[in-house]
Amino acid sequence: DVKVTQSSRYLVKRTGEKVFLECVQDMDHENMFWYRQDPGLGLRLIYFSYDVKMKEKGDIPEGYSVSREKKERFSLILESASTNQTSMYLCASSYVSGGQSLETQYFGPGTRLLVL
Amino acid sequence: KNEVEQSPQNLTAQEGEFITINCSYSVGISALHWLQQHPGGGIVSLFMLSSGKKKHGRLIATINIQEKHSSLHITASHPRDSAVYICAVRGGGRGDMRFGAGTRLTVKP
Numbered sequence: 001d002v003k004v005t006q007s008s009r010y011l012v013k014r015t016g017e018k019v020f021l022e023c024v025q026d027m028d029h030e031n032m033f034w035y036r037q038d039p040g041l042g043l044r045l046i047y048f049s050y051d052v053k054m055k056e057k058g059d060i061p062e063g064y065s066v067s068r069e070k071k072e073r074f075s076l077i078l079e080s081a082s083t084n085q086t087s088m089y090l091c092a093s094s095y096v097s098g099g100q101s102l103e104t105q106y107f108g109p110g111t112r113l114l115v116l
Numbered sequence: 117k118n119e120v121e122q123s124p125q126n127l128t129a130q131e132g133e134f135i136t137i138n139c140s141y142s143v144g145i146s147a148l149h150w151l152q153q154h155p156g157g158g159i160v161s162l163f164m165l166s167s168g169k170k171k172h173g174r175l176i177a178t179i180n181i182q183e184k185h186s187s188l189h190i191t192a193s194h195p196r197d198s199a200v201y202i203c204a205v206r207g208g209g210r211g212d213m214r215f216g217a218g219t220r221l222t223v224k225p
Contacts, residue, residue: 009157042120042202042215088157104149104164105213110157 003027004108006091012114019078021111023091032074033092033105034058034066043090049074081115088112119143122203122216129223135190137219139203142184150177150188151202153218159202162188193223 007022023032031050035043035058045058047066055066063085067075074093078085089112092105120141129135139148150162163170163177165186170177174193179186190197203216 040217042118042217043204044215045213090157090159092159104161106161107151107159110159112157 004091004093004106006089006108006111008111009109010112010114012116013078013081014116015082017078017081017115019081019113019115021076021078021089021091021113023074023076023093023108024072025074025093025106026072027093027095027106028071029093029095029106030071031094031105032068033094034064034074034076035090035092036060036087037090037110038087046076081113083115086113086115118217119214120203120205120216122201122219124219125217126220127222129193129221131194131223131225133193133223135193135197135221135223137188137201137203137221139186139188139216140184141186141203141205141214143205143207143214145184145205145207147206148179148186149204149206149213150186151204153200153202155199162201190221195223195225197221198223 004025013019033048034046037043046064049055049068065077088110090110091108094105123138147166149164151159153159165179174191176189200218200220202218205214
């Protein structure tokens, strides 16, 4: 079974703090993703990575950065947390099979972040 | 207008009822996914469709590419089916996945 783990289930931070969210997958997947999920909006892509040290911006990258130094680990960084970054953060990974267009994503359990 | 619209937003059913959740999309897609999210937050993939119909146990997913519409059906619903069901469509690019806002299903015993 594919396992995607996230470093914390719940996190409380203060405005202005630097926040690190880590995601690790154990199936040698090429692609990794960071999403945020807010009520009524669905999942929105923040960043994704298709290889070590490679990254691409998603729909809402402002205020976030990412790091992928090893294939199994993808980190999301909030350089200076703000209250509007209070959200559920979900990491996912996927492999490429039969062409990229049919990849299935495997999700971590999520990190619920509260910024005060 | 969202590129992926789901209906209804919320659905309450009695155990044993037949349930339908709808998904309409406005973009060209290569595949459509149905996902299930339980109250703890974890998301699992139920189906991936590019045409026709798929069945897994009591769950059936259909897609009509011409009408840009998909449905997820649950037969003989059970309280353990209570979850948020999310429709997601896949475009052509690596990160090009668009998600619906989800349908919250509650099945009462």
